[in-house]
Amino acid sequence: MTGIHQLGRFSAHRVAADDGDELRFCSTCVFGRVCLPKEVDKSALVELHCLVDHVGPFQAGDHIFRAGDRFNSIYAVRRGMIKTRLHDESGREQVLGFHLAGEMIGLNAIHPAKYPCDAIALDEAEVCRFSFPALATLALRMPGVQRELFNLLSKDIGNAIAFAGDYSADERLAAFLIGLSRRFSERGFPADTLHLAMSRGDIANYLRLAAETVSRVLRRFQDHGLIAVDGRDVSISKPADLFAIAKPVLQR
Amino acid sequence: MTGIHQLGRFSAHRVAADDGDELRFCSTCVFGRVCLPKEVDKSALVELHCLVDHVGPFQAGDHIFRAGDRFNSIYAVRRGMIKTRLHDESGREQVLGFHLAGEMIGLNAIHPAKYPCDAIALDEAEVCRFSFPALATLALRMPGVQRELFNLLSKDIGNAIAFAGDYSADERLAAFLIGLSRRFSERGFPADTLHLAMSRGDIANYLRLAAETVSRVLRRFQDHGLIAVDGRDVSISKPADLFAIAKPVLQR
DNA sequence: GTCCGCACTTGATCCAGGTCATGGCGTTGG
DNA sequence: CCAACGCCATGACCTGGATCAAGTGCGGAC
Numbered sequence A, B: 001m002t003g004i005h006q007l008g009r010f011s012a013h014r015v016a017a018d019d020g021d022e023l024r025f026c027s028t029c030v031f032g033r034v035c036l037p038k039e040v041d042k043s044a045l046v047e048l049h050c051l052v053d054h055v056g057p058f059q060a061g062d063h064i065f066r067a068g069d070r071f072n073s074i075y076a077v078r079r080g081m082i083k084t085r086l087h088d089e090s091g092r093e094q095v096l097g098f099h100l101a102g103e104m105i106g107l108n109a110i111h112p113a114k115y116p117c118d119a120i121a122l123d124e125a126e127v128c129r130f131s132f133p134a135l136a137t138l139a140l141r142m143p144g145v146q147r148e149l150f151n152l153l154s155k156d157i158g159n160a161i162a163f164a165g166d167y168s169a170d171e172r173l174a175a176f177l178i179g180l181s182r183r184f185s186e187r188g189f190p191a192d193t194l195h196l197a198m199s200r201g202d203i204a205n206y207l208r209l210a211a212e213t214v215s216r217v218l219r220r221f222q223d224h225g226l227i228a229v230d231g232r233d234v235s236i237s238k239p240a241d242l243f244a245i246a247k248p249v250l251q252r
Numbered sequence C: 001g002t003c004c005g006c007a008c009t010t011g012a013t014c015c016a017g018g019t020c021a022t023g024g025c026g027t028t029g030g
Numbered sequence D: 001c002c003a004a005c006g007c008c009a010t011g012a013c014c015t016g017g018a019t020c021a022a023g024t025g026c027g028g029a030c
Helices: A003-013 A030-035 A042-050 A132-141 A143-160 A169-186 A200-207 A211-223 A239-250 B003-013 B030-035 B042-050 B132-141 B143-160 B169-186 B200-207 B211-223 B239-250
Strands: A052-058 A063-065 A073-079 A082-087 A093-099 A118-121 A125-131 A193-195 A227-230 A233-236 B052-058 B063-065 B073-079 B082-087 B093-099 B118-121 B125-131 B193-195 B227-230 B233-236
Touching: A052 A073, A073 A132, A093 A200, A125 A132, A132 A143, A132 B132, A132 B143, A143 B132, A143 B143, A169 A193, A169 A200, A169 A211, A169 A233, A169 A239, A200 A211, A211 A227, B052 B073, B073 B132, B093 B200, B125 B132, B132 B143, B169 B193, B169 B200, B169 B211, B169 B233, B169 B239, B200 B211, B211 B227
Parallel strands: none
Antiparallel strands: A052 A125, A063 A118, A073 A125, A082 A093, A082 A118, A193 A233, A227 A233, B052 B125, B063 B118, B073 B125, B082 B093, B082 B118, B193 B233, B227 B233
């Protein structure tokens, strides 16, 4: 799919912004914070806002972008959950991450100038598309935007190495749940009740475990009273105990 | 160690540049390429060069920076090999990478504003220190510098996920050797004779294997005629066969 | 020299987690 | 209504690589 076809496709999906106006960003938006400092330049802010497209909604299974697509934009998740994954020609899949509202995807596409991975909606989702060339140009005039981009990129390197160590299945799962819980609560969702939009298989793949192991560990956590599992809904009963297990992974 | 103490420490190490002059960068330098495009602005170039400090030499085991140090600079390796690692309070170590001449370290420190990992020389090494605030300011005026920074950061995300999948010990080791070989040859060193400046333990840790497994797999590769091992010197006899093993890791 | 220490190798054994097989359950579609 | 399918759970078994335990070989101190 070429860049032009992509544009056409997204235009068809476009919906009106349901929050954020000409000078205010979505409440969840990562770029919201560039509005805060005193350095705010109204005209530049309008420009920043103008280079954003709200696209979607996507249904579960829809691709936001595909590995190999020419890179032109980075995306902020606006609603729903997105997974990024790469899969080689022999069919092996590797889930790279799950992205919640307010988080950015596509940053790892800047260098090779094409997306290295697929981005797939896990439930009904909407995203904001930022033209990266436009953003980079704007960053030349707005130090806050540049700083924010550097921060986002740098943070992503850190995220990528989160599960790099050789941790046990228990540590991985606990860290996965605690991490999700934190991110949910940062976005205003309750920290103790999680909805896992992804399948057990996706979780397993992300954590480099077998799906059976994920089932078994969740079961054991439940038997020990750490969590309560109901299908894809998980409630965390003993966050402190769960954190104690996750600690080696989280405190890098 | 505070930023100021760091500065003092590095000053003591400072040596004169042995290549690169006022308007030319070290031949290996990642920022060398910003000099190429027509947009070159001599005065800005002088500025870019001025914000670089050549520091070192460091001896094997010396720290370039430590986890927790306040972030102020990114570093380009100038000579030698640097490993980055993080280690938690319980003593578990995790090697994040090995960095050759011409490669950049410290990019993952931008966001938390402090280095998340240690950087340690593996042999006699020198580095170039770039003040990041100065670089970011310069990037506002030099689109080429900004672009290069975005590229470097984005590339690092890709590097971080290289060994993320669940690959076998053979695949990991083969990919490690092929990857090193490629990077050496990009820097002008022969592609078929590698010197591994790091210990077997470091390799094992980086690949999430046991040191014993690294020994055994190298032995097996040698028995199969793929490589010849002489202590820390490895020569690659059948790059194609080795690549075939490494393929699942490399072709993400 | 010879003693020590460290990195590395090699063999023997063990185990966490993978794989395989089966069955339940909820959803979709005819 | 039932069949077909996908997702999940759970038990039985297997295995790749970790761990444990000896060596080996080499460089540095004296």
